[in-house]
């Protein structure tokens with residue numbers, strides 16, 4: 001299903017101009033709460049695993065999150081609602097910016113208190129598939145005093161701190177925007193996603 005015409009025009013324009021955008025309202029509060037409940041339940045059941053970095057995804061000291069990938073063909077009801085909306089956004093970005101985004105990958109992430117993710121780019125070594133990073137936040141009533149900002153480093157050498165507030169989707173260009181996750185004083189839950197192009201070295 002297509003999104004209403006123009007729904008994501010502001011996001012597309014900001015990504016083209018600035019390389020990033022904070023998009024509210026992708027899902028209803030009820031849908032967002034369902035995802036948060038599922039993420040918390042998977043965490044409590046021990047189903048989220050220490051994440052790695054790089055193509056081999058071995059555990060790393062750079063990052064302290066626990067993750068669980070969404071499995072295509074086995075999405076839960078809340079995951080399907082999220083993935084459908086992300087797909088509408090992906091198609092709108094293709095229409096407005098001609099990005100050639102063919103699919104996306106997503107995982108739940110929980111950062112325990114005191115853990116973060118050091119400054120990095122989201123492109124994997126030798127792999128140019130990731131074009132747009134999207135992080136959907138699941139934390140109700142987050143207060144800045146609790147820390148946990150995503151610090152986004154901008155081209156003009158300034159930075160922006162974005163707090164992980166439920167319902168907000170942070171979008172940025174994977175190849176250009178260095179960023180880090182600052183430690184928090186409570187569990188920090190999100191869905192990290194990447195919209196991908198066909199790999200340039202993959203042939204046709």
Ligand SMILES: O=C(O)CCC(=O)C(=O)O
Pocket residue numbers: 109117122135149150179180181190192
């Ligand atoms: O959770 C966030 O705000 C960002 C996570 C991140 O940078 C990543 O998973 O690559």
Ligand SMILES: [Fe+2]
Pocket residue numbers: 120121122179
């Ligand atoms: Fe990242």
